[in-house]
Amino acid sequence: MKLYIFLCEKCDSLNVLFPCIGRNEYEFMHKIIQRVDSQIVKSTYKLDIAEYPIGLESRLKDLNTCLGIGRNDITLMIGIYGIGGVGKTTIAKAVFNSIGNQFEARCFLENVREISCQVNGLVKLQERLLGTLLQTFGSFNIGCVGGTNNIKHRLCSKRILLILDDVNESHQLQGLVGDKNMFGPGSRIVITTRDQRLLTSGNQVDSTYEVQGLDDNQAIQLFSWHAFKRDRPVESYVELTKRIIDYAKGLPLVLVVLGSALYDRSIQEWESAFKKYERSPHKDIYEIFKISYDGLDDNEKDIFLDIACFFNGESVEYVMEILDTCHFSASLGIARLKDKSLISFDRYVVMHDLLQKMGKEIVRRESPGKPGERSRLWFHEDVRHVLEENTVRISH
Ligand SMILES: Nc1ncnc2c1ncn2[C@@H]1O[C@H](COP(=O)(O)OP(=O)(O)OP(=O)(O)O)[C@@H](O)[C@H]1O
Ligand SMILES: [Mg+2]
16 A cells, blocks of 8 residues: 655645545554554653652542543543642643643643743744644744634644643633634643632633642652652651651642752751741742732732731631721632632631741841831731830831
8 A cells, every 4th residue: 555644844744645545444544643653752742740759640540530531522621720839730741741642732831921921922832832732843933824713723623632831810821722622622721820710710621620738758758859869868867857847738849949958968957957947938939939929919918918927827707807907808818819829718717837938038028127117027026126126117
């Protein structure tokens, strides 16, 4: 049998033609090509996940239920959410690696939040997305591929896996996915975000998955791999390791950053580093949490800082009552903080210790040397100093 393989000049895609064959043979050959393609793809598309992956299998198992693998008749959109540094991107990469070969095309679009802030950022992302999904090589220009209708036409026949990582605004979803049904049946679109509301406000997301922190055993393993290059702590560091595990509260980011920072350090160095981190978080951790804070409006920022400085662990009723007298819309602001994974509440308002430390650090940085010029005072020695020296700033 003759078969022609050629490269399409317009879109650089690889095409195969079988002249003079019947439908059955065609389908048979098509299956072979898909199989070969998926084997080649299998070995080439995989992403680096984490240096020492821990606990990913169980998370993947949970997610597979949401992903409805095997249902090729429907297109599903799944949202992964959780606090910064909990491992959303890591789990999304693991999903991509484990099921990517089951799709005709796949694209992992990283850093959506960051890139869409740049000039023409969203267009760059669209071009990257289409270039990858339509398997064109080299640079891809939306204007040169035959217009949006052509793109839609070419996408709607493809079963794709698309991962949009770190989305923080609904216009990004609109610009990159629009209508999820424009992709071929059986497609899966996975979104990662810190903002749960982004997933629930439109009506496109079929199911959501909250990434939880690691349990203590997993946390010890991850920290130990980074701090000691083995899966458990060195004997003389066991007690100090326990303190770090308690401090990190299951957040992989914290375990990785601190483990790497403390690698090959003496016990004295651990002690002094730990004292420092208890006062204010490690700068890498601070910067990552600060992204969430910077995305709040002024009212939400005020509420966040009030909770960090005064109300963590207090009853919801009590916090609402006090905030309502100081802020215009405390209940709305508190709900937004919850959506953004910055607090959780049932009967009590709970903020992760490290977020609380970041909040206090933001206030401390308002005026590092002069507590009287800060917007909030919570430390008894600062309060005494300000009152004794009469250095309080009256804000209007
Ligand atoms: N299960 C895990 N095993 C090992 N390392 C992990 C795991 N989950 C996350 N990490 C590591 O923790 C760090 C933070 O993870 P990741 O970037 O996935 O968090 P994120 O939730 O996407 O954060 P952000 O909200 O800032 O995007 C990374 O260094 C990553 O390699
Ligand atoms: Mg991420």
